[in-house]
Amino acid sequence: MSMATALDLNLRAEEPEDQAAIHDLTKRAFAPMPYADGDEQDLVDALRAAGALAISLVAESEGRVVGHVAFSPAVAADGASGWYALGPVSVEPEVQKTGIGSALINSGLDMLRHRNAAGCVLVGNPDYYHRFGFRPAPQCCPGGEPAEYYQLLPMGQPRPDGIIGFHPLFHAAQS
Numbered sequence: 368m369s370m371a372t373a374l375d376l377n378l379r380a381e382e383p384e385d386q387a388a389i390h391d392l393t394k395r396a397f398a399p400m401p402y403a404d405g406d407e408q409d410l411v412d413a414l415r416a417a418g419a420l421a422i423s424l425v426a427e428s429e430g431r432v433v434g435h436v437a438f439s440p441a442v443a444a445d446g447a448s449g450w451y452a453l454g455p456v457s458v459e460p461e462v463q464k465t466g467i468g469s470a471l472i473n474s475g476l477d478m479l480r481h482r483n484a485a486g487c488v489l490v491g492n493p494d495y496y497h498r499f500g501f502r503p504a505p506q507c508c509p510g511g512e513p514a515e516y517y518q519l520l521p522m523g524q525p526r527p528d529g530i531i532g533f534h535p536l537f538h539a540a541q542s
């Protein structure tokens with residue numbers, strides 16, 4: 368497979384026929400990661416089955432799915448609406464670090480802004496997500512999540528003080 372370039376990379380919403388490829392890609396991408404739970408691919412499937420894949424984008428190169436990002440509704444403890452969670456996000460190992468993950472994440476965040484989202488949260492490496500505007504927000508981190516990896520990106524409103532939690536399926540996948 369050739370290295371993906373901006374020229375031959377197509378970002379689009381997932382189609383039903385992408386589901387198996389997304390599952391396998393997610394499994395391959397997370398397999399070498401020490402922080403992986405090993406069931407990230409099942410979480411994507413469970414979110415979809417629950418109607419909670421608010422945004423699911425694939426990156427296609429030469430007809431093959433080489434990247435995927437999922438966004439799901441997040442749960443604000445104060446009842447505020449419009450919060451989303453980013454993840455899982457996966458890029459084919461052989462084409463990682465070529466900008467595919469960034470393109471998917473920026474595209475998904477643009478879609479959230481167009482929906483007038485309140486903001487987005489995630490658990491991930493701050494060194495990576497800082498470039499998209501995510502900042503640590505331990506005061507908003509729900510119990511059971513690693514506060515040092517919890518980050519938040521507000522969209523058009525002040526940073527919240529309250530807990531912004533994940534869809535319950537995230538916890539089901541981790542247990």
Ligand SMILES: CC(C)(COP(=O)(O)OP(=O)(O)OC[C@H]1O[C@@H](n2cnc3c(N)ncnc32)[C@H](O)[C@@H]1OP(=O)(O)O)[C@@H](O)C(=O)NCCC(=O)NCCS
Binds near residue numbers: 458459463467491494
């Ligand atoms: C994380 C991931 C989606 C990033 O996608 P990508 O296409 O490789 O990333 P990009 O090309 O957009 O960005 C590359 C940059 O991200 C950094 N980066 C990639 N993965 C990183 C990670 N896990 N932690 C910190 N930095 C990371 C690279 O070092 C590089 O940094 P630089 O721009 O300063 O050189 C991809 O590496 C992946 O699928 N990893 C395995 C699954 C995973 O860990 N998902 C995220 C869990 S929070």
